[in-house]
Amino acid sequence: MPSLKDLKIRIDSVKSTQKITSALKMVAASKLRRAQEQAEAGRPYAERMGRMLSSLAANVPAGAQGPKLMAGTGSDQVQLLIVLTGDRGLCGGFNATIVRETKRQIARLTGEGKTVKLLTVGRKGRDLLRREFGSMIVHSYENLGGKRLGFADAAQVADKVLELFDAGEFDVASIIFNKFKSAMTQIVTVQQIVPFAVTATTEEAPASTEPKAIYEFEPSEEDILNDLLPRNLSIQVYTALLESSASFFGAQMTAMDNATRNAGDTIKKLTLNYNRTRQAFITKELIEIISGAEAV
């Protein structure tokens, strides 16, 4: 039976934990709101980029090879996986689900006899994958964007990917990230970004009411495509990063909410225990006094 003092100490410690978790929850909630706003604000660009790309792609003469970023290298031997995780923990299963999916992809791809390379964004992803697949990690980013994630941060990642691609380091690149559905649910998504699949964006883009126009191009389609595709890659990375950061704060908020609630339950139980013990102690003392008085 723990003494009264021990119980008191435990209650105090759980209380201070609860204070921390509830503060973290509120911080996560406000950051979530900001991340969501950012994701919202980034959507028009991605949408229009998709629209432009699909009209461009439709105009590229059939049979022409097109730029490598779209047509691919003609092989899928070397696969690059870009893994987006958070820099911090305390966010429930957020990082773990991403890492699990990554491991599954690695197992599948190596099972097919392909070479896998990894590019990790976020400290947790690198830490969790380093032990098992350390030799596959070609590059990793930490603390990307710091306080506020900007487009420049995404461009930095995209440039690295392009550099690797131009150097012939990989054939196919996919990005693994948590897609934000709600604060409670995040969907692990694997999206292929190189070579770029045009059909994917045409589906996502809202059906336009105007008839498909025949565009003029200045300079030629190919030049524009060569310019547009790297830009599009940055956008895809940026969108994924925003989704991931919104998901991260969502997951953190939910996790911290649960933790706060659990701490509350524990405090209730401990307090009950504390009061019982105290009462038992008083009763015992009373009995002692009374029996002492009777003996006199």
Place this chain on the structure above:
Amino acid sequence: MADKVEFELVSPEKLLVSQPVDMVVVPGSEGYLGALPGHAPLITTLKPGVIDIYADGITTISNRIFVAGGFAEVTETRCTVLAEEAVEVTALDRAAVEQQVKDLAEDLADAASDVEKRAAEGKLLVAQAKLEALGGTQTAH
């Protein structure tokens, strides 16, 4: 004028401008081009330069925005500009831009590798275009 062009300026981070305008002049990579209602569908890349927006009548410039390159899509009713960096010309600081041009010119001279050189050259072009844009505002007034 009844007919207007729906002008949109979008950066990856947000939708900057979305308004109906009479005419908009964008800095296409092969020359400035004006988009009026009924323009033939066109997609073009942009060079660093200034977008002139004519929102009230096609004779007065209502707003000037500097873009550091990007893409423009023009259709009969719309003109969409995708830009990565966009600043209103009035928000540019002449002294700062001049300093930037100087610094970048030094960077270019110091650049060791080809990659560095190309990056510095690109930045210098943007900065020079900014300066040009500022010069333009002064003569216009």
